Each structure stands twice: as C-alpha cells, then as structure tokens.
Amino acid sequence: MDWSELTEGAKAVLEQTRNIKNDHIQIVEFEVGFSEEVQDEDGDSFRVSIQEEDYTNLKQYTQENEYGDKFHMARNKNVVKIILLENGKIPDNLSEFPVFRQYKTEVSNPTESAE
DSSP states (O other), X not given: OOGGGSOHHHHHHHHHHHHTXXXXXXXXXXXXXXXXXXXXXXXXXXXXXXXXXXXXXXXXXXXXXXXXXXXXXXXXXXXXXXXXXXXXXXXXXXXXXXXXXXXXOOOSSGGXXXX
C-alpha cells in the first residue's frame, strides 16, 4: 500500500510516528471517532477526523507497508495504539516509552478509565 492511497485521517496518525520519533520506539494512541477543528502554523483551519475507514486503512498500511518500517497495531474498543518498532519486535520494557495521544478524547471522569 502506497502513502498516496491512505485516507487523510490515516495520514494524520502516521505523521505522528514520523514527526516525534525517538531513539528506540514510537507509540501513538488515537481514538476511532475522533474529530476536531485545528489550525496550522499559517492560521488556516481544517478538521482532523479519524473514522472507521481510517482505522481499516491504517491496519492495511501497517501490514503491507512498503517503506521498511515495522508496526504493531492493537485495538481496544475505539482506542487504537500503533507502535513503530525499531528492531522488528516489541521491547520488554514497553511501559517506559512515551505514548502520544494527540488524536484522542481525554476521559474527564476518572471512574471511566478503570477497567
């Protein structure tokens, strides 16, 4: 699957893995159903929306990616994590790496986050 075949929401999520990559691993968390009006550096407004078709598109891209990057993708309800792997596997100390949640609605009620 080529970059040009991705939906706009899928591109927005993958840009996070490219823009804030650290030395070892990148974890991006997003929510299917997320939608928000944002402004770029020029002050132009546009809508970022991550919908079911974007998730399906990302799933296909992470499995068929032609650029050499290896990804692991996991979904729990509407929350999805994409992990960009450096050596083709998930490290044992995964909890030590930061998670970037730019496209996720934060839970305001603390009782909702307990599972």
